[in-house]
Every structure is written in structure tokens, then in C-alpha cells.
Amino acid sequence: MTFPSDFLFGSATSAYQIEGAAAEDGRTPSIWDTFSHTPGKVLGGEHGDVAVDHYHRFRDDVRLMADLGLEAYRFSVSWSRVQPTGRGPAVQRGLDFYRQLVDELLEHDITPWVTLYHWDLPQELEDAGGWPERVTAERFAEYATLTADALGDRVQHWTTLNEPWCSAFLGYGSGVHAPGRTEPLAALRAAHHLNLGHGLAAQALRAALPATAKLGVSLNSAVVRARTDSPADRDAKRRIEALANGVFEGPILQGAYPEDLFADTARITDWSFVRDGDLAEIHQPLDALGVNYYTPSLVSQVQAGEVERRDGHGASAHSPWPAADSVAFHQTPGPTTQMGWTVDPTGLHELLVRLGQLAPGVPLYITENGMACEDKPSEDGTVNDQDRIDYLHGHLGAVEQARGDGVDVRGYFLWSLLDNFEWSYGYSKRFGAVYVDFDTQERTPKASAHWYAELVRTRELPAV
Numbered sequence: 116m117t118f119p120s121d122f123l124f125g126s127a128t129s130a131y132q133i134e135g136a137a138a139e140d141g142r143t144p145s146i147w148d149t150f151s152h153t154p155g156k157v158l159g160g161e162h163g164d165v166a167v168d169h170y171h172r173f174r175d176d177v178r179l180m181a182d183l184g185l186e187a188y189r190f191s192v193s194w195s196r197v198q199p200t201g202r203g204p205a206v207q208r209g210l211d212f213y214r215q216l217v218d219e220l221l222e223h224d225i226t227p228w229v230t231l232y233h234w235d236l237p238q239e240l241e242d243a244g245g246w247p248e249r250v251t252a253e254r255f256a257e258y259a260t261l262t263a264d265a266l267g268d269r270v271q272h273w274t275t276l277n278e279p280w281c282s283a284f285l286g287y288g289s290g291v292h293a294p295g296r297t298e299p300l301a302a303l304r305a306a307h308h309l310n311l312g313h314g315l316a317a318q319a320l321r322a323a324l325p326a327t328a329k330l331g332v333s334l335n336s337a338v339v340r341a342r343t344d345s346p347a348d349r350d351a352k353r354r355i356e357a358l359a360n361g362v363f364e365g366p367i368l369q370g371a372y373p374e375d376l377f378a379d380t381a382r383i384t385d386w387s388f389v390r391d392g393d394l395a396e397i398h399q400p401l402d403a404l405g406v407n408y409y410t411p412s413l414v415s416q417v418q419a420g421e422v423e424r425r426d427g428h429g430a431s432a433h434s435p436w437p438a439a440d441s442v443a444f445h446q447t448p449g450p451t452t453q454m455g456w457t458v459d460p461t462g463l464h465e466l467l468v469r470l471g472q473l474a475p476g477v478p479l480y481i482t483e484n485g486m487a488c489e490d491k492p493s494e495d496g497t498v499n500d501q502d503r504i505d506y507l508h509g510h511l512g513a514v515e516q517a518r519g520d521g522v523d524v525r526g527y528f529l530w531s532l533l534d535n536f537e538w539s540y541g542y543s544k545r546f547g548a549v550y551v552d553f554d555t556q557e558r559t560p561k562a563s564a565h566w567y568a569e570l571v572r573t574r575e576l577p578a579v
């Protein structure tokens with residue numbers, strides 16, 4: 116199996132998970148600063164104040180990527196750093212950080228791939244209502260313009276949102292993510308205003324950027340399987356597909372919400388917050404669709420005594436799925452990662468084939484894929500993460516298979532470059548290809564980093 120020379124291999128991170136420097140150079144708190152400093156929200160009371168200190172070590176981190184031969188780097192911009200409080204003019208020092216980072220990448224021939232929003236809303240915007248309110252979408256477009264004005268001369272690839280599902284349904288539904296609200300109506304309103312934010316920001320970016328700029332969004336569309344072929348289980352699958360996929364794919368890729376989503380959630384809302392013209396604002400042409408994939412979901416109609424709610428990023432008494440109490444989630448068969456997520460590359464293949472059909476003409480990029488492992492340096496200092504190598508091998512094989520089936524997949528970003536702050540799990544889950552000693556901040560590429568570097572160099576997936 117061979118990847119063509121223009122297939123882009125990179126790694127991914129996000130601002131709050133790695134930067135630290137939480138109160139430096141004018142940055143104000145985001146919802147994740149507030150949430151992680153609220154007792155009981157993050158395992159061990161951990162937070163991103165220092166994280167892996169990337170803000171001060173970015174030059175070393177870029178050199179690490181260059182040493183591994185990585186071709187692209189997906190990172191996110193901290194809104195609170197470039198536009199503290201989410202309003203008003205940009206702060207020069209915040210923009211300078213990203214300009215320097217991008218320059219450093221370009222000097223090392225690494226393509227910068229910018230995400231504008233990876234879950235860290237300025238706290239003041241949450242205090243004004245957050246994503247459930249329309250004004251947040253409008254603010255987001257302003258911030259997109261500020262960032263594009265500052266980086267547009269050197270960044271070609273732009274992503275509006277990362278995984279809006281998590282922002283809406285984990286942030287406002289199950290509450291395992293910031294801002295930690297547990298209001299089904301707010302979650303649905305947030306989903307719509309995230310969609311609107313995407314559309315308005317995409318238009319703002321088009322207006323501010325050169326015509327050659329490439330715009331996209333990264334979705335974590337779910338691969339949902341029904342436990343049996345019974346009508347009830349198939350209906351459970353349909354319901355979750357509407358809430359996980361249709362709610363974003365519909366408006367963004369096709370210009371309409373699925374009708375069954377309205378019907379399923381009718382007891383929560385009549386969706387009158389969707390105004391005339393919104394769908395046209397949201398349905399913007401895209402140059403790339405980012406696909407984040409980790410594991411499939413298995414669902415059934417709930418049977419007595421078996422309500423198991425799996426949202427993938429933490430446990431809560433509140434469901435992230437509005438009006439889906441009739442659905443039970445089950446562990447899919449197979450080996451699991453440190454997150455408890457089943458390793459199943461067939462889900463990635465299935466997802467790529469489906470999205471290729473749903474969005475014909477839009478190139479797909481895997482913008483996240485990877486696994487958490489209990490990594491520990493051995494006596495000689497090396498980190499032998501064979502499980503991660505196997506995971507990557509399997510999933511890159513699925514990418515090749517989808518390409519062989521004619522799906523236009525053009526790149527792959529490994530999640531993540533570095534071990535980092537894994538949201539409500541704090542620093543307990545290690546996703547990096549590079550090991551980080553969180554006490555000393557020392558970085559050590561794991562065996563998987565060397566394996567990946569070799570793949571990037573040879574373009575060949577080795578036989579197992």
C-alpha cells in the first residue's frame with residue numbers, strides 16, 4: 116500500500132491542551148479555564164495553566180516535528196489570546212505568538228493548518244449566554260476576520276470549528292465539558308448557533324483571505340451501528356445518527372436539518388431559533404472536510420436495567436443526547452484503548468465512504484485519529500508504544516482502502532503530536548506520539564513517532 120507524494124501527513128494539537136501561559140500577554144480566561152478550576156470537573160483538579168508549556172517551547176516543538184519529517188501541523192488559535200473577552204480589537208502580543216509559530220513552521224517546510232475554535236470560548240461570551248445565543252455566532256465571525264487579517268498572508272488552510280458536537284452536547288448537554296451546563300434545550304440551540312458560527316466565519320474568512328485559501332470544518336461524525344436488526348434497534352441508530360451527524364452535516368453540507376431531528380426533539384423545542392435565511396448562511400462551499408475518528412458506537416433500544424450512556428469524554432448523570440432516553444449505548448467488541456474506546460478501523464473506512472458520498476467534490480482529510488495508551492519510559496529511556504503503532508497501522512490501512520474505493524482522502528493528522536491535557540481526564544490519558552514528562556516538560560519521541568516518520572518518508576505502510 117502506497118500513499119502518493121502529495122498525500123499530507125501531519126500531527127494535530129489544540130491550544131488549551133498544550134499552550135499553558137494561561138494569564139500571559141493579555142490572555143483572559145476561556146470556559147475551559149473556568150471549568151478546570153471548578154472543583155470536581157477535571158480528574159485530579161488538573162488544568163491547562165501550564166499544560167505542556169508549548170507557548171514558550173514552540174520552537175523546540177516545531178523542530179521535533181521537522182526532525183520527524185512531518186509535513187503539516189494542525190493547531191488551534193486561542194480566541195481569548197487574540198481577542199481577550201471575545202470583543203473588540205485584537206491583541207498584538209497574542210497574534211504575534213501565532214505569527215511566530217507559523218513562521219517557524221514555514222521555515223521548516225511544515226504546512227500550517229489553523230483551527231479557529233477548539234472548544235475554548237472566552238468566558239465573557241459564556242457569561243453573556245454562550246453558544247445557545249445567536250450573538251456568539253456573530254462574535255465568532257468577527258474573531259475569524261481578526262485572525263485572518265493577521266495570518267492570512269501565510270496560512271492557506273483554515274478550519275472554522277473542531278467537533279461542534281462536543282461543544283454543543285458535552286458542553287451544554289451532559290456537562291462533562293466546559294461550560295458544564297446540563298440543559299437539553301441549550302444543547303440544541305448551541306448546535307444551531309455553532310452551525311451559524313461556522314457559516315458566518317466561513318464567509319468572513321473568504322472575504323478576508325486570498326482566493327487561494329482553503330476552508331473547512333472538522334466534524335466527529337459518528338459511526339453508529341445497531342445491536343440487532345430489529346426495527347426498534349434500527350430506530351435507535353437512526354435517532355443517534357440525526358443527533359450526532361445530521362444536526363451538523365445536514366445544514367453545513369446540504370443546507371437543511373434532517374426532518375427526523377425536528378420530530379425526535381419536538382418535546383424539547385420547535386426550533387424557532389432557526390431564523391429565515393440561516394440555512395443559506397450556514398451552507399457555504401467548502402474546500403476540505405475534516406474527519407475526526409476514534410471508535411464506532413453500538414446502540415439499541417433500551418431494555419430494562421441496561422441504560423449505559425457513553426459519550427466518550429467523561430461520565431455524567433445527564434445524557435448528551437437530547438430526547439434519546441430510549442437509546443442504550445454498548446461497548447463494541449474488540450480491544451480497547453486507555454480511554455476504553457474500542458479499536459476498530461473498519462469504522463473509519465465506513466465513515467470515509469459515507470462522507471465521500473455525502474459531500475462529493477469535497478476532499479476529505481483525517482484531522483484527528485489516534486489512541487491513548489499507558490505509556491511509560493523504559494529503563495533505557497525509550498517509550499515502546501507498540502499498541503499505538505498497531506492502531507495507526509490499522510487506521511492508515513483503512514484510509515488506503517477508502518482511497519482504493521475511490522474516496523478522495525488527501526491527508527492524515529495523527530492525534531496528537533504531544534501528550535497533553537485531555538479535557539476532563541486531565542493529564543491521565545496520553546495520546547502523544549511524543550512522550551512528555553509533565554514535571555520537567557522533557558519531550559521524548561515514542562516508538563510510534565519513529566514509525567510514523569518512516570511511513571511519511573517511504574509513503575509505504577509496512578506489511579504486518
Ligand code: FCB
Pocket residue numbers: 129132277278281335407483530537538546
Ligand atoms: C477529540 C478532541 C481532541 C482530543 C481527542 C482525543 O474529540 O477534538 O481535542 O480530546 O478527542
